[in-house]
Amino acid sequence: MDKINELIETLNLENHLTIEEMPDLDLYMDQIIQIFESKFSSSKRDEDEKILTKTMINNYAKGKLFFPIKNKKYSKEHLILISLIYQMKGALSIKDIKVALNKVNEKITEDDFNIDNLYNSYLYLSEQNRGRFVEDIQESANEVSRQVSLLEDKDSNYLEQLLLVASLVNMSNYYRRAAEKIIDEIGNKKETT
Known part of the structure; x- marks a missing residue:
């Protein structure tokens, strides 16, 4: 891409x-x-x-x-x-x-x-995540390009877009599922206290 x-x-x-x-x-x-x-x-x-x-x-x-x-x-x-x-x-x-x-x-x-301190920590982590995301999406796009080149298809631009979308959604699902598991732990701790 x-x-x-x-x-x-x-x-x-x-x-x-x-x-x-x-x-x-x-x-x-x-x-x-x-x-x-x-x-x-x-x-x-x-x-x-x-x-x-x-x-x-x-x-x-x-x-x-x-x-x-x-x-x-x-x-x-x-x-x-x-x-x-x-x-x-x-x-x-x-x-x-x-x-x-x-x-x-x-x-x-x-x-x-003092929620200000918690929120500032969140903002710091968000900035760190942004840097990792930029590197990761560039790496993912490069890998998608390599995979599409193996397909030898005339619609390579579309196939790159499709595979990148599928790959990004896949990663998003991994992160969401991990967050949900952590929330389940938070909920279970509340029920046991």
Whole structure:
């Protein structure tokens, strides 16, 4: 695939909401949505796609993915949790996200937990993952090209695209399944305590 570097550039992999971009004051739902729309609009697949909606936030609240809000306002802690939910929802079910975040929510409300430090660690790891991903996708594209050259077919460009898609989805499934197993462990620990 000749255009793999162009593809990587269009992914906006460095696009994360940082602690510095989060206001220290409580916000209304519309303000939260506006922050997410402005930050992640370049990640949209098409113009009609919604990054975050009132319905999504209400569903997260009803599903208890984050601790209750006060006076219809969301704190910085809520914003961090919504950002984590936004990142996880592409691969995990709402049920799994709830299990993953349940103890963090408890720690915030009961222990005065500093979620900023946890979120900064997540951002650091995301940056490290981005570097590994770029190297891995370039290596995968090269391997796909080698495999397609063995096929000696006139539709080699299409076959490269198809095999790369299948390979990337395969890797995505491995990562998702590993995350689900870890969530199962988190859920089992909660049931036994």
